[in-house]
Amino acid sequence: MKQQYDDTFLARWLAGELREKELRDFEKSDDFSKYSQIVEAMETVEMPSFDVEENLQKTLEKLPKRVEQKRRRVIPLWSYAAAASIAVIFFVYSFLFSTTSYVAGYAEQMKFDLPDGSKVTLNADSEVSFKKYGWEKKRSLNLLGEAFFNVEKGNVFTVETNEGTVKVLGTQFIVSSRDNFYNVICYEGSVEVSIQDKPSIVLKKGEAYSIAGEMEQSYKVESETPDWLSHKSSFDTVPILQVVEELERQFNLKIFGKEYLKNANFTGSFQHDNLEKALQIVFVAMDISYTKNANGDVVIKKD
Amino acid sequence: MNNSFNSVCEEKVYAKVFRDYAKDVRNFIFFKCGNSDQAEDLMQDAFVKLWKNCAKVPFEKAKAFLFTVVKNDFFNQVEHQKVVLKYQQTKRDTINKETPEFVLREKEFQQELNDAINSLSEKQREVFLLNRIEKKKYREIAEILGISQKAVEKRMHQAMLHLREKIKNYKI
Numbered sequence: 001m002k003q004q005y006d007d008t009f010l011a012r013w014l015a016g017e018l019r020e021k022e023l024r025d026f027e028k029s030d031d032f033s034k035y036s037q038i039v040e041a042m043e044t045v046e047m048p049s050f051d052v053e054e055n056l057q058k059t060l061e062k063l064p065k066r067v068e069q070k071r072r073r074v075i076p077l078w079s080y081a082a083a084a085s086i087a088v089i090f091f092v093y094s095f096l097f098s099t100t101s102y103v104a105g106y107a108e109q110m111k112f113d114l115p116d117g118s119k120v121t122l123n124a125d126s127e128v129s130f131k132k133y134g135w136e137k138k139r140s141l142n143l144l145g146e147a148f149f150n151v152e153k154g155n156v157f158t159v160e161t162n163e164g165t166v167k168v169l170g171t172q173f174i175v176s177s178r179d180n181f182y183n184v185i186c187y188e189g190s191v192e193v194s195i196q197d198k199p200s201i202v203l204k205k206g207e208a209y210s211i212a213g214e215m216e217q218s219y220k221v222e223s224e225t226p227d228w229l230s231h232k233s234s235f236d237t238v239p240i241l242q243v244v245e246e247l248e249r250q251f252n253l254k255i256f257g258k259e260y261l262k263n264a265n266f267t268g269s270f271q272h273d274n275l276e277k278a279l280q281i282v283f284v285a286m287d288i289s290y291t292k293n294a295n296g297d298v299v300i301k302k303d
Numbered sequence: 304m305n306n307s308f309n310s311v312c313e314e315k316v317y318a319k320v321f322r323d324y325a326k327d328v329r330n331f332i333f334f335k336c337g338n339s340d341q342a343e344d345l346m347q348d349a350f351v352k353l354w355k356n357c358a359k360v361p362f363e364k365a366k367a368f369l370f371t372v373v374k375n376d377f378f379n380q381v382e383h384q385k386v387v388l389k390y391q392q393t394k395r396d397t398i399n400k401e402t403p404e405f406v407l408r409e410k411e412f413q414q415e416l417n418d419a420i421n422s423l424s425e426k427q428r429e430v431f432l433l434n435r436i437e438k439k440k441y442r443e444i445a446e447i448l449g450i451s452q453k454a455v456e457k458r459m460h461q462a463m464l465h466l467r468e469k470i471k472n473y474k475i
Contacts, residue, residue: 005460007457007460007461008453008456008457008459008460009460010459010460010463010464011441011455011456011457011459011460011463012456014434014459014463015440015441031467033473033474034467034470034473035463035467037412037473037474038416038463038466038467038470039435041412041413041416042416042435042436044413045435045436047330047333047436048333048339050325050326050329050330052321052322052325052326055321055325055329055343055346055347056318056321056322056325058347059321059325059347059350059351062347062348062351063351063354064351064354064355
């Protein structure tokens with residue numbers, strides 16, 4: 001008699017989830033009346049009274065007295081002028097607010113993993129910061145400079161910079177946010193780029209988008225990963241100023257006279273292992289005269 | 304930098320959390336131990352723990368935190384205690400004439416039911432009471448206990464089977 005029913009039958013009966021026929025058959029059964037009596041009797045049960053306010057007062061009295069905590073506002077890292085290369089900084093207010101950051105200095109690259117296994121490679125003079133707490137749920141980080149991301153599948157992954165926001169679902173892409181130059185290249189999957197006051201743009205594999213001052217471009221890339229990962233910087237119709245600044249970052253040198261640079265675009269690439277060659281490629285090709293001063297800095301000559 | 308907009312560390316927010324969940328938490332433990340004073344104490348202690356950890360528990364997670372804490376505290380406290388559940392029962396509104404025998408039989412039935420509920424396993428009992436007294440749906444119970452909805456339904460079914468077997472004196 002007992003196991004005619006499956007192992008959730010009575011639960012479903014109570015929840016009113018039986019099919020018509022099931023219900024009718026059950027109502028005819030010998031045990032039905034017993035089950036009904038149980039249910040009926042339960043309807044008359046009352047819980048011991050509960051006075052919310054009284055309990056609240058009692059609980060408040062049990063609470064330990066709080067020492068006045070000094071609230072330190074967490075200062076966003078990117079509001080610091082990125083003058084000197086800063087070692088990794090931890091703001092510890094409480095676990096909730098602590099931010100982790102990774103920095104690559106001049107002539108340096110840095111690779112690290114995010115808490116979910118996504119990989120980031122920072123180009124020279126770049127910085128990424130994020131909160132470890134709650135990472136899996138909301139994967140959001142801040143970028144100053146340039147980084148290559150290889151994102152694990154998971155919740156939306158967001159890269160915030162001063163210029164705009166890039167959202168992805170799991171893919172490989174690059175975001176560059178330098179002064180006056182914002183560039184996003186998608187190497188795998190798709191990303192959504194949102195910039196203030198502009199409609200958002202979706203980039204698929206091999207597509208890229210950049211803004212340099214007023215000039216906007218959508219373009220394509222052939223390579224599977226950024227060249228700088230293999231210690232080479234490549235440019236496709238990029239303002240010369242950006243190229244010169246990248247020279248500074250990759251070789252850790254100061255270049256003066258940037259104000260004399262004309263408004264021209266550069267297409268080409270240089271390796272990171274030979275400064276002279278790189279200078280030749282960039283300056284000679286663009287017909288820019290320069291000298292070296294006593295410190296080894298490069299000085300661009302006025303035309 | 305968007306953190307929880309409502310921090311449990313603020314007394315106003317904390318009080319709201321209390322008003323929202325204190326009764327649920329207390330009832331939950333009451334179903335386990337059958338002692339309303341003990342249940343109240345455990346509930347209050349859970350809220351004290353919440354206060355101590357308020358910086359680490361976002362507003363949206365407060366309910367889950369409370370139930371987790373109170374479950375653990377209960378487990379640690381009463382691991383080896385035998386529990387006897389005594390819940391109050393009201394008399395039903397008697398609109399129709401009820402003979403003394405009827406009333407007596409009803410009282411006997413309720414007593415048997417009470418004993419039968421006590422004899423349920425803790426797992427079956429808490430599911431059964433959460434559903435029958437607290438009127439919680441199986442899905443919510445599953446969430447509170449951290450098990451699947453199917454598991455809740457199985458326990459419910461088993462509880463009913465067990466109760467029917469245990470009770471001897473039914474009305475014809």
